[in-house]
Amino acid sequence: MKYQHLHHVIILPFYNEPESVIDATLTSLANVKYDPSKLIVVLASEERAGSAGSDMVIKMTEKYQSVFGVFLTTVHPGGVPGEMAGKGSNAAWAAEEVRTKVLDPQGILYSETLVSIFDIDTVLYPDYFNCLVWHFIGAKRPLKSSFQPVPIFNNNMWEAPALARVVAMSSTFWEMIQQERPERMATFSSHSVSFQALYEVGYWQRNMVSEDSRIYWNLMIANDGEYDVIPLSYPVSMDANAASTLWRTIVQIYKQHRRWTYGVENFCYILYHFRINKKIPRGVRIKIALQQAEGYWSLVTNPIMLFILGWAPIFLGSQEFHQTVLSYNLPIVVRDLLILAMFGLVVSSIISLSLIPPRPAHASRLRYVVMALQWFLVPATMIFFSAIPGLDSQTRLMFGRYMGFWVTPKARI
Amino acid sequence: MSMVLFFICAVPLFMFYATGYRYDVFNRDLGITATGGMYVNVGATDGEVYLNESPVEDSRVFRNAIYIQNLIPGMQRLHVQALGLHTWVKELPVYANYVTEASAFLLPVWPQIRPLTEFQTATGTMVFLNTASTSILFNNASSSVSLLSTTSRATTTLVRNTEYTFVKSLFATTSVASSTLLTRVVGEVTGALALSSSNKATTTESATTTKVIDNLKLYKQGDEVVIEYMGPERSIPYYFCVPMGALASTSELYGPQVMRGVASVLAATPITTDTSSASRLCRSTITIDRQNQTVVSFDFFPGTTDLVVLHRTDGVFVTEVDDRSWQNTQALYPWSIDEMVENSGRLYAKSSSTIFELLTELPLP
Numbered sequence: 001m002k003y004q005h006l007h008h009v010i011i012l013p014f015y016n017e018p019e020s021v022i023d024a025t026l027t028s029l030a031n032v033k034y035d036p037s038k039l040i041v042v043l044a045s046e047e048r049a050g051s052a053g054s055d056m057v058i059k060m061t062e063k064y065q066s067v068f069g070v071f072l073t074t075v076h077p078g079g080v081p082g083e084m085a086g087k088g089s090n091a092a093w094a095a096e097e098v099r100t101k102v103l104d105p106q107g108i109l110y111s112e113t114l115v116s117i118f119d120i121d122t123v124l125y126p127d128y129f130n131c132l133v134w135h136f137i138g139a140k141r142p143l144k145s146s147f148q149p150v151p152i153f154n155n156n157m158w159e160a161p162a163l164a165r166v167v168a169m170s171s172t173f174w175e176m177i178q179q180e181r182p183e184r185m186a187t188f189s190s191h192s193v194s195f196q197a198l199y200e201v202g203y204w205q206r207n208m209v210s211e212d213s214r215i216y217w218n219l220m221i222a223n224d225g226e227y228d229v230i231p232l233s234y235p236v237s238m239d240a241n242a243a244s245t246l247w248r249t250i251v252q253i254y255k256q257h258r259r260w261t262y263g264v265e266n267f268c269y270i271l272y273h274f275r276i277n278k279k280i281p282r283g284v285r286i287k288i289a290l291q292q293a294e295g296y297w298s299l300v301t302n303p304i305m306l307f308i309l310g311w312a313p314i315f316l317g318s319q320e321f322h323q324t325v326l327s328y329n330l331p332i333v334v335r336d337l338l339i340l341a342m343f344g345l346v347v348s349s350i351i352s353l354s355l356i357p358p359r360p361a362h363a364s365r366l367r368y369v370v371m372a373l374q375w376f377l378v379p380a381t382m383i384f385f386s387a388i389p390g391l392d393s394q395t396r397l398m399f400g401r402y403m404g405f406w407v408t409p410k411a412r413i
Numbered sequence: 414m415s416m417v418l419f420f421i422c423a424v425p426l427f428m429f430y431a432t433g434y435r436y437d438v439f440n441r442d443l444g445i446t447a448t449g450g451m452y453v454n455v456g457a458t459d460g461e462v463y464l465n466e467s468p469v470e471d472s473r474v475f476r477n478a479i480y481i482q483n484l485i486p487g488m489q490r491l492h493v494q495a496l497g498l499h500t501w502v503k504e505l506p507v508y509a510n511y512v513t514e515a516s517a518f519l520l521p522v523w524p525q526i527r528p529l530t531e532f533q534t535a536t537g538t539m540v541f542l543n544t545a546s547t548s549i550l551f552n553n554a555s556s557s558v559s560l561l562s563t564t565s566r567a568t569t570t571l572v573r574n575t576e577y578t579f580v581k582s583l584f585a586t587t588s589v590a591s592s593t594l595l596t597r598v599v600g601e602v603t604g605a606l607a608l609s610s611s612n613k614a615t616t617t618e619s620a621t622t623t624k625v626i627d628n629l630k631l632y633k634q635g636d637e638v639v640i641e642y643m644g645p646e647r648s649i650p651y652y653f654c655v656p657m658g659a660l661a662s663t664s665e666l667y668g669p670q671v672m673r674g675v676a677s678v679l680a681a682t683p684i685t686t687d688t689s690s691a692s693r694l695c696r697s698t699i700t701i702d703r704q705n706q707t708v709v710s711f712d713f714f715p716g717t718t719d720l721v722v723l724h725r726t727d728g729v730f731v732t733e734v735d736d737r738s739w740q741n742t743q744a745l746y747p748w749s750i751d752e753m754v755e756n757s758g759r760l761y762a763k764s765s766s767t768i769f770e771l772l773t774e775l776p777l778p
Contacts, residue, residue: 325433333431
């Protein structure tokens, strides 16, 4: 299977992340089992990061310039009209810089270039590009496909608090589940796509928060529904959201999930374009719209409903209700259903233990027990870091209090 | 798609199951049956619950009540028993999709008392003065506390029992209403210091023979002791009400005493199209069964409004307010006493010159 003709553009937008984070990412890139001459690495900085950003660029250039085929650094100017400062606008700027400074001058075909956009804390496993190329070449319509790896938040798994670990691993499980139903997938966080497809839609949107999922909808609608997300079933390692104090960690996790659940802004975009673009089969439009609506609705309501369904009717019900079999059976039935569902937690616990990196020397064996028992936090995390941030973001969108892009602080603690 | 279909099929099944519908795979003649349930509060005792003479599997953990489900609608006979305690029995109807509630109480078969003496040792042991050691102090009851009897009358080495002094003051011949405010305050403060009780319900006396707790008033009407509910109907205790659908057979299901109460309600407030949509009809008064004995005094049983303590001429008895089918009455001290008084959740009796506390539970082993 020929693949030597393919080039890879790796865009790494960053803002003010510490050197240890950036260095770990570039080191993992340098160690992948792939011809480094085919790798075009773009370290995309922000002008608004000031001298810290430019110093970082200089340092990384010195270290990695000779490692890859191309090591390009870009500076995304601040204050561009119509842009929202964030990963999307930075990545779009970087993609255009690559095109004009690397691809076009070297005659590299867009159809033979795969773009991988990674969060700056993304540590690659050695066979990422091999896996990507294999799926690209074997795809039904490779130039109309995005490629989604599984994000595993293993970079600081042993250092992060239990709360951060549970939330992070829950996201991993969700993406793993999504890998099994690609017909319902949209891209999330780190992902790959052909440069041709990106170029045709003008790269990632520069004026919104959840550009990682929006690009999929851009591509899907631009291609009249003839667009796929292909699960790579291969991991990339990222940082669990952790800060130096527990309270700060809680705040960061909340804000991060509020940003993630702000992806509901895509729903408006989808419906608007589904109304206009009649070339997308009606059945597909209806199915997707219903799936998205159900997804955003259940995200914010189901955890709360599960929490209150067993006992709220008892407190809120009338005297007549209290005398019914239903009022007595409701807590019992809900309890039994949740006990059944708890087996999922047990499975989650087992799988999570198999996914974590080897125990470092400074961590005691007792941590394995904690790692297994931490899943009892799930009922609380589902409510406080999924449902409530989701309600927050959806309410903000509803009342026009639009959010900007909040950069998740990265720190290796 | 298969998950969607599973969800669509499973949800109605769960709903029907939760509302009480059952299908007995071993008895298909029954088909899908709308069952009911019973909820029995057995208090703090380890009482064994029997339904129609068959023991009910008890899955209580940290709870004082048992929920029996999957009952075919009809009359069910409940009894609760425990070693050394009276047995509580009730026959109640079970309706489809509804839970019939009941509350059992079990008092010691052999009366348990705690004597109080005017003097006690330095370590708190009650001392009966001028009493031979072979004397039988209480031949009608049992006590688990240590007692000392002495033929001596000397009290120099003994300590005056402040509790006895306080309790004796409760048995004043004058009525509480005529006591001075200072006396009552002193009595309450002394009682709070001398005694401890977790009973939070306090009785308000609006008159010497009327007791009020929350929205329940206990009073005498002629020779009868009556309890009346005065609060909003949404909070009325379950035993005041009968289902609207069972009105025609109230006497058979609940007994003529309930029927009389229902009839008086219907006479006062005939059912109209507005009220006919209500699911139940509630009485406001229940007469306490005194078993044709004269009631000397009465009060709510400490800690609950579901039981009434009657000081009758033949002793002290506890009767439940729930008069559906019948009112269970159990003897707390089935011998004549002079006076009974309740204070801070404790019952005290006075017989001749002897004062003792009536205990409502068996002592711990």
